[in-house]
Amino acid sequence: GTFTVTNDISQYTRAKVFSKVGKKTRVFARFSTVGGERGSADTERDPRGFAVKFYTEDGNWDLVGNNTPVFFVKDPKKFGDFIHTQKRDPFTNMKSPTMMWDFWSLNPESLHQVMILMSDRGTPYGHRHMNGYGSHTFSMLNAKNERVYVKYHFKTAQGIKNFTDEEAAQMKSKDMDFSQRDLIEHIENGDFPKWNLKIQVMSMEQSKKVDFNPFDLTKVWPHGDFPLIDVGVMELNENADNYFQDVEQSAFAPAHVVDGLGYSPDKMLQGRLLSYPDAHRYRLGTNYEQIPVNRCPYAVNNYQRDGSMRIDGNQGRKPNYFPNSFDDMEIDQSYNEPSDELDSNIADWYDRNSKMGGDDHYSQPGKLYREVMDDEAKTNLVNNTVGAMSGVEGPKKEEIINRQLCHWFRADEELGRRIAEGLNVNLDKVMQAMHEHHA
Known part of the structure; x- marks a missing residue:
């Protein structure tokens, strides 16, 4: 598809992709589920991957996010363990609600994302009717080399639309590929889906004064303090001609950025900067960036050579080291970035089980329940949660359920009471x- 700039944000970034209103950039988007294997139903209650590759003249920029603004954990140390709980039990080879709720109940930071997952947003009505989020905190640099932190939001122009739990189950039995079919058919028929890209901006000074960690992936930035700023529109107007070649072999990595766009002290982001390219090299080979869907459409000049399936000329006879006396490459000082000052709270690691009161896991989920959800959304959240937690079994059933109920109560007493009553x-x-627990 295409991305078109509709608002000037050059005060925040020098990235050419955002350089002027009306500028168009070709994009490739991929939507996915998380817990299910290839071929599993795409109407399952599950987060959705929302990844976009921008083919800019400065190189490829990947925005690799989800359809939720937060995530289950905030430290990459926990990520592998979390993913194991979403896959299959090593003994039964079946999905296990016991594993899921055991992990979530032992990691209260997950509550915000779990609440979104258990709401009707956990079962979106196809890919066209869900938002996308960069989720992490990223950064931008302008022409003066001034840094700000940003959050990316893709707001669906089709409007938010979700299945209820019952509707999702019915669709699963009727059409396991509903979300894919819905997207492909609308694009083929010329009804092109669109998303409005917006950003939140936080200055370096503000990041040191807010009453929460702005680099914590389990928290959002309040829109009242950091309002959404329009950037542009993404339109998906073309289906991939061959699924395996373009979709299966596409590789997105948060490490793929261009001049004017950067990272932040977000720990989960820093973990993904390493793990995603590493996974691509394992899955697709060391030269995965030469696969057409991943290849930058502009010239690539670096000093990296060789590797399996190198088929692009391997940069010929040019030197493969820098600096050297044989080519005319010069250092472009405009690409330099300012140094970043990190205090101990930002640089330190998140403890696996921080002491009670060491972090606030409950205020934002509580506000989501009380201030954002209407009565129907609240009722569906309760019913969906009761249904999901009813799957917990085994000798630790009561312990796990009671521990998770403690978190629901701390977020909102009414919510905790309603879920407890539903579970008897x-x-x-x-x-x-x-x-x-508090003692």
């Missing part, structure tokens, strides 16, 4: 567990 749980035991 003795509230006195939950309250006792809360007091013991």
